[in-house]
Amino acid sequence: MAPPAISPTGGWIGTTIFVVIFLAALTVFGLRVGQLVTLLAKARREDRTDHLEERIGDFLLVVLGQSGVLRDPIPGLAHFFTFWGFIIIQFGLLNLILGAFNGSLPLIGHDHTFAALLDLFVLFVLVSLIVFAVRRGIVRPRQLSSRLHGPWDGFIILGLIFLVLLTLALVETFGFAASHGEEWSLLGSWFGPSFYGLGTATNVALYRVFWWAHILTVLSFLVYLPGSKHLHLMATPFNVFFRNYGPRGALPLLENLEEREDYGVSKAEQFTWKQLLDGYACTECGRCNTVCPATNTGKPLLPKEIILGVKESLLDRRHEIVGEPNLFQKLPLADVRSNGHEEIQPLVGGVISKEALWACTTCGACMEICPVSIEHVPKIVDMRRSLVMEESDFPPEVTSLFNNIERNGNPWEISNDRRAEWAAGLGVPLMAENPDAEVLYWVGCMGSFDQRNRKVATALVKILKAAGVNFAILGPEESCTGDPARRIGNEYLWQMMAQQNIEVLNSYGFNTAQTETATAQNGHGHNGQTSRPRTIITACPHCFNTIKNEYPQLGGHYEVIHHSVFIDRLIREGRLQLPSGFDHRKLTYHDPCYVGRYNGVYDEPRRVLTVLNSNGVTEMRRNRNRSFCCGGGGGRAWMEERIGKRVNQTRVNEALETEAEVLAAACPFCIMMFEDGVKGVEAEERLQVEDIAEIVARALEEAATPSASRAGQ
Amino acid sequence: MKIFVCVKQIPDPNTVESKLDPATKRLVRTGVSLVLDPGDETTIAAAIKLRDSLGNSELTAISMGPASAQEALRRALAMGVDRAILISDSALAGSDVLGTARTLAAALKRENPDLIFCSTESTDGYTGMVPGAIAEFLGLPQLTFAREINVEGTKAVIKRVTQTGYEVVESPLPAVVTIASGSFEAIYPTMKGIMSARKKPFSQLSLSDLGLDPSQVGEAGAREQVLSIGKAEARAAGQIIKDEGNAAEIIADFLQRHQLL
Ligand code: SF4
Ligand code: SF4
DSSP states (O other), X not given: OOOOXXXXXXXXXXXXHHHHHHHHXXXXXXXXXXXXXXXXXXXXXXXXXXXXXXXXHHHIIIIISOTTGGGSHHHXXXXXXXXXXXXHHHHHHHHHHHHHTTOOOTTTTTXXXXXXXXXXXXXXXXXHHHHHHHIIIIIOOGGGOOSSSTTHHHHHHHHHHHHHHHHHHXXXXXXXXXXXXXXXXXXXXXXGGGGGGGXXXXXXXXXXXXXXXXXXXXXXXXHHGGGSGGGHHHXXXXXXXXXXXXXXXXXXXXXXXXXXXXXXXXSGGGSBHHHHHHHHHOXXXXXXXXXXXXXXXXXXXOHHHHHHHHHHHHHHXXXXXXXXXXXXXXXXXXXXXXXXXXXXXXXXTTTBOHHHHHHOOOOOHHHHHOTTOOOHHHHHHHHHHIIIIITOOSOTHHHHHHHHHHHHSSSSSSOGGGGGGGGTTTTOOBTTTOTTOSEEEEOHHHHXXXXXHHHHHHHHHHHHHHTTOOEEBOGGGOOOOXXXXXXXXXXXXXXXXXXXXXXXXXXXXOOHHHHHHHHHHHSOOGGGSOOOOOEEEESOHHHHHIIIIIGGGGTOOOEEEEHHHHHHHHHHTTOXXXXXXXXXXXXXEOOOTTTTXXXXXXXXXXXXXXHHBTTOBOOOSSXXXXXXXXXXXXXXXXXXXOSSSOHHHHHHHHHHHTTOSEXXXXXXXXXXXXXXXXXXXXXXXXXXXXXXXXXXXXXXXXXXXXXXXXXXX | OXXXXXXXXXXXXTTOOOOEETTXXXXXXXXXXXXXXXXXXXXXXXXXXXXXXXXXXXXXXXXXXXXGGHHHHHHHHXXXXXXXXXXXXXXXXXXXXXXXXXXXXXXXXXXXXXXXXXXXXXXXXOOOOHHHHHHHHHTOOEEEXXXXXXXXXXXXXXXEEOSXXXXXXXXXXXXXXXXXXXXXXXXXXXXXXXXXXXXXXXXXXXXXXXTOOGGGSHHHHOOOOOOOOOOOOOOOOOOOOOOSSOHHHHHHHHHHHTTOO
């Protein structure tokens, strides 16, 4: 705690003024943050303290290691240095403040290494600032434009940071000059000596002037921060810490449907605090917009605007939510927003348009790329829930979907009694006939009724038979899983369908929670046999995801595997003998959102395809977790696509860019969308859409009659 | 105003292939999924729209049928109807148009309705005669094929669908109005609707409540007799025209042959 060479305040009067200003700024800052926190406290509750150890580990990696932003290397690195520069500069600042009390930081206060490090970071940050300014002012990526804070917020912040650095450099320069090098710093040692000529008294005075300038800039920054987009500096660490550690493919359960007052979100405070914290944490980087299939095809949906819209709506109604009159209203300085919007728009259909909500395919690309773990899809679905269940306001074509699912157990006007018709003559037993089947093949509505996807179902049966799998289907006992209903916002219908299916699955002893208790009780599982895991497989990623990740919310715990993974397993276990490299056509593979991003299955389908195809898999521009949606998810398959370019055609064109002859997929909706897309761009002659099961089934035929028509020859 | 809407539960026309019982020559209603007649859903929508525009009005759905018809009425309540009445009595089984209309009219009469909505016809029987018979039993005027309806003072004014457009027709209240199918968008119930449907007034009436004699209704009172039933001729397969450069010509010819051009 050695005293500084020169007292920056010049005595107790200066120090007292400093203390007053400092405390005032701190108070304003505290009140502003207090207002933001109060708003969160008024929101719905949600527990985000599970997986604590992982939370802490990831926190270190993402926040301190900046692993999120680093995925985009140039702005990422600039951000990395700004972040660390900021931290280091804080210590420098502390040192300067202690100077007012004739002190300094212990250990590093007068340490030259620290002083040098500090200045190196100042230089780093300066370079980063230039990178940011160039991006914002000259390159101007569209995703950076901000509706909420206007175009100036970004520049004000950059300007403030620049001033902080400039005044710091001047403090160091004149500190060095005034003390003749006793107050050593890197920058001071470079520039200080040139000012010796001014004389010590002038240098001391200039030192004090810039000390004040520096402190005041920093304090203005502090006061400005909570109301600006750089609020993320404070909110991001919390947001990353409290991010979702549950299954990514599960939408939150809407509990207590019978007794609740509201069904979804029509006002910002109906979100949980974590959903609202997302708004504070959004850095407005716009990465989500760049990957969104809706944004990319000219729909009125920009995921960033969803997040900022929720924040805007929350702040618009801040006084109403906190309760009027309140402290923040009476103290204008404590209010994060000074100019209240004259007319407060409703959240849904006002700040956020209904068209935007309906345009989402729930593909999850936005959540995947967001560097600060923001959750877009649950918000979009929450607002859809309100539209569907409270307002009965949805695209008209969805009405028959809901009615059909409810009445017929499938999306069409077809009696569910006919669900097993596709399997007639294939020798596929029903569960009722083969209750001990080791594997339940969950066919899904598309596999059961859709002409194109019945071929996939037939191919999968061929594979299961060839591998000698003891399997069965449910036939008319199977109903729509409810996935499209849930993603469109009809939680009630999803719960209804889920309960019905869970009952059926449990009756055949598939519930792993039940088998475990049964085993624990008498050492035997289903039908008195020793319990072995009984598996459900399905070719539909939407059925797969909802049964696997969402049915547990209603007590249905099952071992569910996507058919691509099951086939890969059969091959690796040697149960399927396939002629490797039999297919010579150039092939590309599309990752279905609900297999890839939501459930992390990328390698298995590729492994299978690589074995079978002599050219392996030619990747599209966007692949694996960056895959671009087919346009069919989130219930979009059941809605008209009235605005902009077609999502499916956009993806088909990407497949065509690879010059592939086969577009392999692993999802009935993708197949449907792509078949349609291929026709739309008139590429029927050039590109075949095939399910991975169809390719494997053809390989089996090839193995049986090796000389038979060689695909692609 | 007291507004009523007559509704019916029928075998789901979208999924159930209607089966006829050769012995009774009637539609088989057991073991099939039953729904509120989709036509009635749009009629209910029309009635709700009018009720909401009038204000200070009550809308009651009324149905005659077995106990299962409760479900159809619950759906109507969930859509936004205020109150439901089910007339259920074993003696009603096998009612024809006359018996049905007599029963519904008796129940309506007790309520002093101002306006009674019916669909033009049911989606299972398609007789289209019940609304007229109700009007007759109650001695009320009937307005038919409405695609729009308003109440002006003590008059009901409708736009009546015709071959070429519509006519504006009015009648004094009370009146029976039939709604032209497809004129209104069915309402998908909200959760509030579904939940509150459980708590809305629901009364069940028997024949004796209505002061009707079992001999006047049901099989016993039927004046209509189904003489025979037969399969409708299957629609002939369409003709597929493949464009080999002359498709337009073929289509034009086809239309000309059928005097459509
Ligand atoms: S889930 Fe997909 S479609 Fe929806 S907002 Fe995110 S990126 Fe866009
Ligand atoms: S939501 Fe995430 S990706 Fe989108 S702008 Fe905000 S921080 Fe960036």
